Amino acid sequence: xxxxEGIVMEADSTAVVINREDEIPGILDTDAxxxxxxxxxxxCPKIMVIGTGGAGNNSVSLLNNMGIxxxxxxxxxxxxxxxxxxxxxxxxxxxxxxxxxxGAGGDPEIARRSMEVSRxxxxxxxxxxxxxxxxxxxxxxxxxxxxxxxxxxxxxxGAIVIAIVTTPFNIERDRCSKAKIGVRNLRQVANSTIVLDxxxxxxxxxxxPINEAFGMIDQLIAEIIVGVTETITExxxxxxxxxxxxxxMNSGGTATILYGEASTLDPETIIRNTINNPLYSCDFKKxxxxxxxxxxxxxxxxxxxxxxxxxxxxxxxxKVEVIIGARLDPCLHDxxxxxxxxxxxxxxxxxxxxxxxxxxxxxxVKSKFDPGIDDNNLNRWDIQLIR
Numbered sequence: 424x425x426x427x428e429g430i431v432m433e434a435d436s437t438a439v440v441i442n443r444e445d446e447i448p449g450i451l452d453t454d455a456x457x458x459x460x461x462x463x464x465x466x467c468p469k470i471m472v473i474g475t476g477g478a479g480n481n482s483v484s485l486l487n488n489m490g491i492x493x494x495x496x497x498x499x500x501x502x503x504x505x506x507x508x509x510x511x512x513x514x515x516x517x518x519x520x521x522x523x524x525x526g527a528g529g530d531p532e533i534a535r536r537s538m539e540v541s542r543x544x545x546x547x548x549x550x551x552x553x554x555x556x557x558x559x560x561x562x563x564x565x566x567x568x569x570x571x572x573x574x575x576x577x578x579x580x581g582a583i584v585i586a587i588v589t590t591p592f593n594i595e596r597d598r599c600s601k602a603k604i605g606v607r608n609l610r611q612v613a614n615s616t617i618v619l620d621x622x623x624x625x626x627x628x629x630x631x632p633i634n635e636a637f638g639m640i641d642q643l644i645a646e647i648i649v650g651v652t653e654t655i656t657e658x659x660x661x662x663x664x665x666x667x668x669x670x671x672m673n674s675g676g677t678a679t680i681l682y683g684e685a686s687t688l689d690p691e692t693i694i695r696n697t698i699n700n701p702l703y704s705c706d707f708k709k710x711x712x713x714x715x716x717x718x719x720x721x722x723x724x725x726x727x728x729x730x731x732x733x734x735x736x737x738x739x740x741x742k743v744e745v746i747i748g749a750r751l752d753p754c755l756h757d758x759x760x761x762x763x764x765x766x767x768x769x770x771x772x773x774x775x776x777x778x779x780x781x782x783x784x785x786x787x788v789k790s791k792f793d794p795g796i797d798d799n800n801l802n803r804w805d806i807q808l809i810r
Contacts, residue, residue, distance in 0.1 A: 478560025527564030534568025562598030663748030711767025
């Protein structure tokens, strides 16, 4: 039995579950492990965020540092040393007997088998889950092989599954081939698969230090997850709930999620920052359902809300179901955050490249994770499309 940051609990012969806050060693009881009364569960969706593999562990660590209300965060890996570095309250080592905790060696099949033999553990953990975020890097072993199985387990349990993955650089030829298979497998089971391409990262922030460049993707992933979670768990003036999310997600096809943020109440700037992120894009004309939620400080007006929502959805077909929500958060002051969930896309539309003739102006601005930079915008990067 292993000891790490608390207690290690052997859930079965192949998976080890680590709970940071536990004090007494024991076998994981997936029913007793959830200390929630029936009254607390009523009206409150069960949301889980699982990062699998090295890239997934990095993303959930940042998310845990940010803080998220209403979701449980778990790190999963076949590599014990890598798992020790993850900053989450619960960690699960899979495939202990297959890998001896030394990783999958870049082999997705080893990771797939590791997740399969640990299936019962995750069936218990994901029981009654309403929404699961799966985060992974495609092209390596653990994330590529385990993420689709994890998504399938959650889907079988009745959950909505949103997968957020990164893909390798073109020069990583073998990893690119594995990544394509991993993304294809994920799309077959997830309600939404958001693909963030490292090649676009190279194009727009290639001259930045490597930790800052990869930190941009981790932050974007975290902001998307926090945005969606707060949208359906926090009270709003124009309310959106889990039923709205489920209705949009079940409208057919795959889905994508757009996230935008600005330090101004100018609708044009907010719209541009939401729909023109170079790391992902979609064909708006093929969308069949949309959910748009706007969060701002106390100065957000009804007119601005209407202009922002119209600007984001103006290219959609008139028959598309559009659900709008708005919430005031005094801590944001004059800042605005927008989450747009668009469904009905086919598998290629959700990662469609932006027009090659478009040019982007990338400037460094202030981040709540990087307070040393003197600027009024909360975003780490301000990406502006120049027509």
